[in-house]
Amino acid sequence: MQTTATPTHCPYCALQCGMNLTPTPDSGGSPVEVTERPDFPVNRGALCGKGRTAPALLSPGVRLTSPLIRRAGVLEPAGWDEALDRIAGELSRTRTEHGPDACGVFGGGGLTNEKAYTLGKFARVVLGTSQIDYNGRFCMSSAAAGGIKAFGLDRGLPFPLEDIPKTGCVILVGSNLAETMPPALRYLTELKENGGTLVVIDPRRTRTAEQADLHLAPRPGTDLALALGLLHLVVAEGRTDEAYIQERTSGWEEARAAAMAHWPEYVERITGVSVPELRETVRMFCEPESAMVLTARGPEQHSKGTDTVGAWINLCLATGRPGRPFSGYGCLTGQGNGQGGREHGQKADQLPGYRKLDDPAARRHVAEVWGVDPDSLPGPGRSAYELLDAMGTDIRALLLMASNPVVSAPRAAHIEERLKSLDFLAVADVVLSETAELADVVLPVTQWAEEGGTTTNLEGRVLLRKQAITPPEGVHSDLHVMHELADRLGVEKGFPTDPEEVFEELRRASAGGPADYSGITYRRLAEENGVFWPCPASGSAGEEEGRAEDPRAHPGTPRLFLDRFATPDGRARFVAVNHRPLAEEPDEEYPVLLTTGRVVSQYQSGAQTRRVDELNAAAPGSFVELHPRLAERVGAVEGEPLAVVSRRGRAVAPARITTSIRPDTVFMPFHWPGEGRANTLTNPALDPTSRMPEFKACAVRVERVERMG
Ligand SMILES: Nc1nc2c(c(=O)[nH]1)N[C@H]1C(S)=C(S)[C@@H](COP(=O)(O)OP(=O)(O)OC[C@H]3O[C@@H](n4cnc5c(=O)[nH]c(N)nc54)[C@H](O)[C@@H]3O)O[C@H]1N2
Ligand SMILES: Nc1nc2c(c(=O)[nH]1)N[C@H]1C(S)=C(S)[C@@H](COP(=O)(O)OP(=O)(O)OC[C@H]3O[C@@H](n4cnc5c(=O)[nH]c(N)nc54)[C@H](O)[C@@H]3O)O[C@H]1N2
Ligand code: SF4
Numbered sequence: 001m002q003t004t005a006t007p008t009h010c011p012y013c014a015l016q017c018g019m020n021l022t023p024t025p026d027s028g029g030s031p032v033e034v035t036e037r038p039d040f041p042v043n044r045g046a047l048c049g050k051g052r053t054a055p056a057l058l059s060p061g062v063r064l065t066s067p068l069i070r071r072a073g074v075l076e077p078a079g080w081d082e083a084l085d086r087i088a089g090e091l092s093r094t095r096t097e098h099g100p101d102a103c104g105v106f107g108g109g110g111l112t113n114e115k116a117y118t119l120g121k122f123a124r125v126v127l128g129t130s131q132i133d134y135n136g137r138f139c140m141s142s143a144a145a146g147g148i149k150a151f152g153l154d155r156g157l158p159f160p161l162e163d164i165p166k167t168g169c170v171i172l173v174g175s176n177l178a179e180t181m182p183p184a185l186r187y188l189t190e191l192k193e194n195g196g197t198l199v200v201i202d203p204r205r206t207r208t209a210e211q212a213d214l215h216l217a218p219r220p221g222t223d224l225a226l227a228l229g230l231l232h233l234v235v236a237e238g239r240t241d242e243a244y245i246q247e248r249t250s251g252w253e254e255a256r257a258a259a260m261a262h263w264p265e266y267v268e269r270i271t272g273v274s275v276p277e278l279r280e281t282v283r284m285f286c287e288p289e290s291a292m293v294l295t296a297r298g299p300e301q302h303s304k305g306t307d308t309v310g311a312w313i314n315l316c317l318a319t320g321r322p323g324r325p326f327s328g329y330g331c332l333t334g335q336g337n338g339q340g341g342r343e344h345g346q347k348a349d350q351l352p353g354y355r356k357l358d359d360p361a362a363r364r365h366v367a368e369v370w371g372v373d374p375d376s377l378p379g380p381g382r383s384a385y386e387l388l389d390a391m392g393t394d395i396r397a398l399l400l401m402a403s404n405p406v407v408s409a410p411r412a413a414h415i416e417e418r419l420k421s422l423d424f425l426a427v428a429d430v431v432l433s434e435t436a437e438l439a440d441v442v443l444p445v446t447q448w449a450e451e452g453g454t455t456t457n458l459e460g461r462v463l464l465r466k467q468a469i470t471p472p473e474g475v476h477s478d479l480h481v482m483h484e485l486a487d488r489l490g491v492e493k494g495f496p497t498d499p500e501e502v503f504e505e506l507r508r509a510s511a512g513g514p515a516d517y518s519g520i521t522y523r524r525l526a527e528e529n530g531v532f533w534p535c536p537a538s539g540s541a542g543e544e545e546g547r548a549e550d551p552r553a554h555p556g557t558p559r560l561f562l563d564r565f566a567t568p569d570g571r572a573r574f575v576a577v578n579h580r581p582l583a584e585e586p587d588e589e590y591p592v593l594l595t596t597g598r599v600v601s602q603y604q605s606g607a608q609t610r611r612v613d614e615l616n617a618a619a620p621g622s623f624v625e626l627h628p629r630l631a632e633r634v635g636a637v638e639g640e641p642l643a644v645v646s647r648r649g650r651a652v653a654p655a656r657i658t659t660s661i662r663p664d665t666v667f668m669p670f671h672w673p674g675e676g677r678a679n680t681l682t683n684p685a686l687d688p689t690s691r692m693p694e695f696k697a698c699a700v701r702v703e704r705v706e707r708m709g
């Protein structure tokens with residue numbers, strides 16, 4: 001064990017804040033404490049409460065330290081061999097009886113690059129199944145689809161965060177950065193100090209919106225119309241950049257025509273944002289030399305998320321922003337490895353290096369690295385919700401790693417029931433999540449401080465997480481799990497347990513792909529505080545050592561698209577999109593809109609953060625945020641339980657009455673299971689391209705709950 005501080009990164013969100021871990025051998029509790037790491041540029045030492053308290057989960061009291069096997073209906077401690085034998089046996093039996101596609105695999109954007117890569121390979125090479133997808137589908141998939149359509153490439157931010165304070169105007173669409181990435185708020189503060197302006201678009205006046213020069217509060221699910229209305233005004237006011245449109249884009253005529261059909265007055269009626277506010281936004285965005293649009297889950301988690309992102313990109317293209325200094329469109333990716341986790345093959349349609357599974361050349365390249373016949377690789381499978389929905393019917397057995405869909409999937413009661421209907425469920429996790437509670441076998445895995453690996457943050461910066469401590473006995477890494485299962489299923493080679501060995505293979509698999517990591521080594525990552533992809537190996541292929549000193553080493557790519565876009569002709573593509581309603585509009589029976597999201601002290605399904613006392617004290621449970629006018633109408637009382645009912649089910653949580661939300665909308669955070677579970681209510685209507693569910697808007701009825709007795 002190390003006795004000095006180990007520099008590493010936070011286990012939670014996509015900011016991947018740098019931190020130092022110092023061993024505390026005699027503390028009796030967590031084996032390490034978090035201290036400041038000012039040398040990492042993204043957060044410069046600052047951390048939010050989640051990062052600061054992350055070591056609490058390393059204590060044996062809250063985590064899993066032994067495999068569990070269900071016997072007579074009850075999960076009981078068991079040995080590793082027995083647990084692994086059981087999983088391998090069930091997967092093998094399922095494959096024989098129902099075919100390989102009856103085995104499902106579900107991953108997570110919290111997995112390191114090495115794990116995500118290995119999971120994709122495990123599914124295709126060991127199980128031979130096409131049925132793999134992951135929770136990132138619920139996260140940034142609409143932005144990814146929009147980015148690929150327009151730019152030919154999906155890297156959440158095409159520029160580093162440090163560019164934000166240098167731009168003239170930021171339009172932040174549906175991001176509550178102040179709660180979801182607190183240390184990044186600094187970039188917005190610096191933007192304003194430098195004279196830049198901030199527009200925040202959110203149906204709620206959030207802590208982030210409070211920082212804005214202009215806050216627009218549209219009705220949920222109307223961002224597409226809003227963006228089209230802004231583009232209409234840009235054209236009407238003669239603010240387009242014709243030279244840029246000519247030189248660097250295609251498809252303008254069709255996109256322009258679509259936008260011109262969205263008159264400001266029409267857009268005002270749809271969105272609730274007034275025409276003067278629209279005009280003011282256009283002025284703020286167009287006057288400075290540089291400007292950015294950044295989207296997060298607010299506009300993306302809709303059944304029209306991809307088109308909405310397309311409309312915002314159109315606005316950027318028409319005004320000549322992408323590929324210019326301190327300008328362009330970006331998506332704020334969410335999970336710890338939300339970026340890298342979507343690049344290396346745990347996605348249904350994908351091979352490592354952000355290659356396409358249905359591209360013959362990609363199949364040949366990756367099959368060669370894997371030492372298999374390209375024809376043996378299955379084709380694309382189902383998207384996350386469709387995969388979960390097929391459990392118990394087409395999918396008979398599921399291996400789940402790093403997600404807690406009982407809490408986080410849309411229409412969660414149905415998904416819970418589907419999980420129970422599986423013949424066999426295996427879950428690898430660090431804690432006994434609500435989903436692990438339903439498993440037949442649970443495997444306890446190591447955590448960030450106990451293992452090495454790389455993540456890729458929201459800027460596309462590949463980072464090295466270093467192992468700081470030895471894991472407790474009885475706990476093994478996800479890589480060990482896949483190695484042992486592969487071995488038991490007859491594949492002895494190709495599933496190493498050493499993360500660096502996996503990364504070396506990932507480099508080769510990604511070489512020449514859109515997300516090219518081949519020029520990156522662990523050594524470089526440690527020395528350079530991260531490297532931005534694409535970073536091809538510039539020497540001869542296969543060269544491994546001495547990259548940092550190699551004068552030919554590719555420096556990495558902090559800024560994309562400066563010369564050309566990643567499309568075949570190098571031009572960015574406008575998309576012709578039109579406003580459309582929600583999959584479920586309010587009606588007489590369900591007259592209110594529910595939107596969902598996050599609070600600062602809980603992370604995602606809460607499986608981890610609900611086990612940390614300090615975070616629980618700050619955010620102990622679910623709530624329903626609503627406007628005083630709506631509260632009066634339904635008889636809601638502050639702090640008293642309120643029922644929210646949708647076509648999928650009913651949830652109950654205390655009312656939080658505030659003027660910061662629109663009167664036609666209620667908000668619930670989704671971090672809790674049980675009665676207050678927001679996802680009991682949400683609508684799994686999917687975006688046709690990204691297959692993103694409509695987490696951010698469904699029709700509900702709000703009712704007072706009469707107390708018993
Ligand atoms: N504390 C905390 N931080 C996190 C996470 C966490 O769980 N907790 N998760 C991480 C992950 S994986 C992610 S993806 C990010 C998410 O980060 P964000 O996208 O910032 O988080 P959300 O709270 O889901 O949504 C942001 C805002 O969208 C608004 N919104 C709702 N509907 C609409 C709409 O129709 N249009 C617009 N414009 N806005 C709307 C909500 O009011 C909310 O304030 O956070 C990351 N960081
Ligand atoms: N209503 C509503 N629902 C939403 C959203 C929303 O805004 N509204 N947001 C969606 C979004 S953006 C996301 S990203 C999803 C996230 O939702 P989930 O996929 O449920 O994400 P987490 O809660 O982070 O679950 C991760 C699980 O993996 C475990 N874990 C952590 N690290 C590792 C590891 O290295 N290996 C293994 N094996 N396990 C690990 C954790 O303990 C935890 O149990 O939720 C989505 N659901
Ligand atoms: S902002 Fe994200 S990465 Fe930074 S400390 Fe908080 S949870 Fe960790």
Ligand SMILES: [Mo]
Pocket residue numbers: 138139140334335
């Ligand atoms: Mo996310």
